[in-house]
Amino acid sequence: MNAPRDLPVTRLDAAVIGAGVAGLYQLHRLREMGLDVRAYETGSGVGGTWYWNRYPGARFDSQAEIYQYWFDEAMYKAWQPSERFPAQPETERWLNWVADRMDLKKDIQFDTRIDSAHFNETTQRWDITTRQGERIDAQYLVCCMGMLSAPLTDRFPGQSSFQGQILHTALWPQEGVDLKGKRVAVIGTGATGIQVIQTIKGEVGEMTVFVRTPQYVIPMRNPKYSAADWAGWGERFHELKQRVRSTFAGFDYDFDAPPWDSLTPAEREAVLERLWDDGSLSLWLSSFPEMFFDEAVSEVVSEFVRRKMRDRLKHDPALCELLIPTDYGFGTHRVPLENGYLEAYLQDNVHTVNCRKTPIERIVPEGIQTADGTVHPFDVIIMAVGFDAGSGALTRVDIRGRGGRSLKEEWQREIRTAMGMQIHGYPNLFSTASPLAPTAALCNMTTCLQAQVDWVTDCIAYARAQGKTVIEPTREFEDAWVAHHDETANKTLVVKTDSWYMGSNVEGKPRRLLSYIGGVGNYHRQCDEQAAQGYPGFAMR
Incomplete structure (x- = not known):
C-alpha cells in the first residue's frame, strides 16, 4: 500500500x-x-x-x-x-x-x-x-x-491448489484447529515438527511424516514447580543473574566436565549418562566442548545418543535408518528436547516418507506428490519447514x-x-x-x-x-x-x-x-x- x-x-x-x-x-x-x-x-x-x-x-x-x-x-x-x-x-x-x-x-x-x-x-x-x-x-x-x-511459507509448487487446509506452525490460527480423525501430513522434523508430531499423534486419524533431515533428540524432564520450588529459585536470583551472563550459552550450566583426554571411557560415559538423565540441553551445552572441534570426540558423543535412540525405536532397522542421524555430529545442528517423539513412529496410525529418497515434488489438490509419482492424500498439511x-x-x-x-x-x-x-x-x-x-x-x-x-x-x-x-x-x-x-x-x-x-x-x-x-x-x-x-x-x- x-x-x-x-x-x-x-x-x-x-x-x-x-x-x-x-x-x-x-x-x-x-x-x-x-x-x-x-x-x-x-x-x-x-x-x-x-x-x-x-x-x-x-x-x-x-x-x-x-x-x-x-x-x-x-x-x-x-x-x-x-x-x-x-x-x-x-x-x-x-x-x-x-x-x-x-x-x-x-x-x-x-x-x-x-x-x-x-x-x-x-x-x-x-x-x-x-x-x-x-x-x-x-x-x-x-x-x-x-x-x-x-517463516518460510511458500515452499512447494502448487500449494494454492490444495483442497484441504495448509497450516504453517509459525502462523497457527488463534482459534486452534480440529485434527480429530483427519489425515494429516507433517512436513519437517526440526524442533517444531518434533513438538507437533509428539503432541497430535493420539488425536489424528492418520499421520504421515515427511522426513528429510533426522535429528538427535534428548528426552525432556519436565517436573512441576510448587510455590516452595519457586521460592528457592527466587533466593538464587542474583546468583543466577550473574551466572547466565558468563556461561557459554547463557544457561545456568556450562562446560564444567574435566577435559576429555583426562578421563577414561567409563568416566566419559558416566558424565554423558548424568547429563542425559537431567533431561535438559545440558548434554549439548555443558558436557565436552571438544565435541565441537574434534571429530573423534564428536563421534563418541554422537554414538552415545544414537544408542539411546535405537533403544527407544526398538531397533527397528527402517526407523533407525530414517530417524537417527549418521552424517553429522551431535550438537552441530539445533538439538531438540522431546517427550515421546520417537515412540510416535511405533504407532500403527503414523507413517513416514523418506524425502532423501523420494523428495516432495509438489502439492496437488488431493495432497502431496513425491518424486516417484505417488500422490499421498490428506485433509490437512502442517508445514514445519522453518524460517x-x-x-x-x-x-x-x-x-x-x-x-x-x-x-x-x-x-x-x-x-x-x-x-x-x-x-x-x-x-x-x-x-x-x-x-x-x-x-x-x-x-x-x-x-x-x-x-x-x-x-x-x-x-x-x-x-x-x-x-x-x-x-x-x-x-x-x-x-x-x-x-x-x-x-x-x-x-x-x-x-x-x-x-x-x-x-x-x-x-x-x-x-x-x-x-x-x-x-x-x-x-x-x-x-x-x-x-x-x-x-x-x-x-x-
Missing part, C-alpha cells in the same frame, strides 16, 4: 519494531531514559515468538528459572511458573503479565507491520512507513524482530541506509554486522537477535536479548551525553568483527554441517554461521570493553 501523503507524520525519539522478549524490554529501557518511544507490533498482542507459535505442543527448552527478565527481582519472584519447561500459553500469559505490570501496552501499536525504513541523510533520521500507510520520523530505529520470525533465520526478519523490511543502499541486497551478497547490533552504512539502526551475535541461535534468548538491549540503551545514552546524534559502526570495526566471527566459527565442526545455522535451508542465502560461537561470556566481555572504552568501534557525530 502506498502511503497517503496527507497523513500526519508521527515524530519520535525512537521506534522499536517488535513486542516480544527484546522489544518489551527495549521499550521499557528507552522509556526509562525519558525518550519519546513507541513499539510497533505486527501481531494483536505481545509475546513475539510466543504470540505467533501457538501450534500444538509449543514450549520452550530453557528452564523457567533462567528464561526470565533480570532487571526486577520482585517481578522475578512474583510470577510462579507451573513447570520446568512451560508451554506456549503460559509463556504468552507471562509476557502479557510483564507488559501489564510495567504498563507497556499504552506505548505499543499493535496490528502494524513496518514495510520500509529509509535513512534520511538530510535530517539524519529514519523515515519509516507502515503497511497501513502511517509515516514515522524517528532518530533511532531499534529492530527487536526475533531470530526466528520470518529465514537471523537475517530474514530484517530483509523482509525495505531498509535503506546511507546513499540509498539496500540491506536486503547487501545481505544477499554477504551477511555482515558489528557484534550483531549495528551495521556499517545504516546509522542509528540497532538490532537484537541479528546475525553474528549469540542471539542468532546459540544462547538462552532472555539472557542475550536483555544484554543486547542494555548495550544498545547505554550506547544511545552515552552518545546523547556527548551531544552526539548519530551512531554508526566503522567499516574497520565491522571488518574486524566479521573476521573474528569467522575465525572462531571455522575452528568448529558446525560450519561443516548444512543447517539453518549456516543459512543452508534458504536457497541462495550466503553461507556463514549465523550465530557467534565464541561463547556468551566472551561476547559480553567484548561488548563491555567497547562500552568501557567509549565505543571506539562506533563513530559518533
Whole structure:
C-alpha cells in the first residue's frame, strides 16, 4: 500500500519494531531514559515468538528459572511458573503479565507491520512507513524482530491448489484447529515438527511424516514447580543473574566436565549418562566442548545418543535408518528436547516418507506428490519447514541506509554486522537477535536479548551525553568483527554441517554461521570493553 501523503507524520525519539522478549524490554529501557518511544507490533498482542507459535505442543527448552527478565527481582519472584519447561500459553500469559505490570501496552501499536525504513541523510533520521500507510520520523530505529520470525511459507509448487487446509506452525490460527480423525501430513522434523508430531499423534486419524533431515533428540524432564520450588529459585536470583551472563550459552550450566583426554571411557560415559538423565540441553551445552572441534570426540558423543535412540525405536532397522542421524555430529545442528517423539513412529496410525529418497515434488489438490509419482492424500498439511533465520526478519523490511543502499541486497551478497547490533552504512539502526551475535541461535534468548538491549540503551545514552546524534559502526570495526566471527566459527565442526545455522535451508542465502560461537561470556566481555572504552568501534557525530 502506498502511503497517503496527507497523513500526519508521527515524530519520535525512537521506534522499536517488535513486542516480544527484546522489544518489551527495549521499550521499557528507552522509556526509562525519558525518550519519546513507541513499539510497533505486527501481531494483536505481545509475546513475539510466543504470540505467533501457538501450534500444538509449543514450549520452550530453557528452564523457567533462567528464561526470565533480570532487571526486577520482585517481578522475578512474583510470577510462579507451573513447570520446568512451560508451554506456549503460559509463556504468552507471562509476557502479557510483564507488559501489564510495567504498563507497556499504552506505548505499543499493535496490528502494524513496518514495510520500509529509509535513512534520511538530510535530517539524519529514519523515515519509516507502515503497511497501513502511517509515516514515522524517528532518530533511532531499534529492530527487536526475533531470530526466528520470518517463516518460510511458500515452499512447494502448487500449494494454492490444495483442497484441504495448509497450516504453517509459525502462523497457527488463534482459534486452534480440529485434527480429530483427519489425515494429516507433517512436513519437517526440526524442533517444531518434533513438538507437533509428539503432541497430535493420539488425536489424528492418520499421520504421515515427511522426513528429510533426522535429528538427535534428548528426552525432556519436565517436573512441576510448587510455590516452595519457586521460592528457592527466587533466593538464587542474583546468583543466577550473574551466572547466565558468563556461561557459554547463557544457561545456568556450562562446560564444567574435566577435559576429555583426562578421563577414561567409563568416566566419559558416566558424565554423558548424568547429563542425559537431567533431561535438559545440558548434554549439548555443558558436557565436552571438544565435541565441537574434534571429530573423534564428536563421534563418541554422537554414538552415545544414537544408542539411546535405537533403544527407544526398538531397533527397528527402517526407523533407525530414517530417524537417527549418521552424517553429522551431535550438537552441530539445533538439538531438540522431546517427550515421546520417537515412540510416535511405533504407532500403527503414523507413517513416514523418506524425502532423501523420494523428495516432495509438489502439492496437488488431493495432497502431496513425491518424486516417484505417488500422490499421498490428506485433509490437512502442517508445514514445519522453518524460517529465514537471523537475517530474514530484517530483509523482509525495505531498509535503506546511507546513499540509498539496500540491506536486503547487501545481505544477499554477504551477511555482515558489528557484534550483531549495528551495521556499517545504516546509522542509528540497532538490532537484537541479528546475525553474528549469540542471539542468532546459540544462547538462552532472555539472557542475550536483555544484554543486547542494555548495550544498545547505554550506547544511545552515552552518545546523547556527548551531544552526539548519530551512531554508526566503522567499516574497520565491522571488518574486524566479521573476521573474528569467522575465525572462531571455522575452528568448529558446525560450519561443516548444512543447517539453518549456516543459512543452508534458504536457497541462495550466503553461507556463514549465523550465530557467534565464541561463547556468551566472551561476547559480553567484548561488548563491555567497547562500552568501557567509549565505543571506539562506533563513530559518533
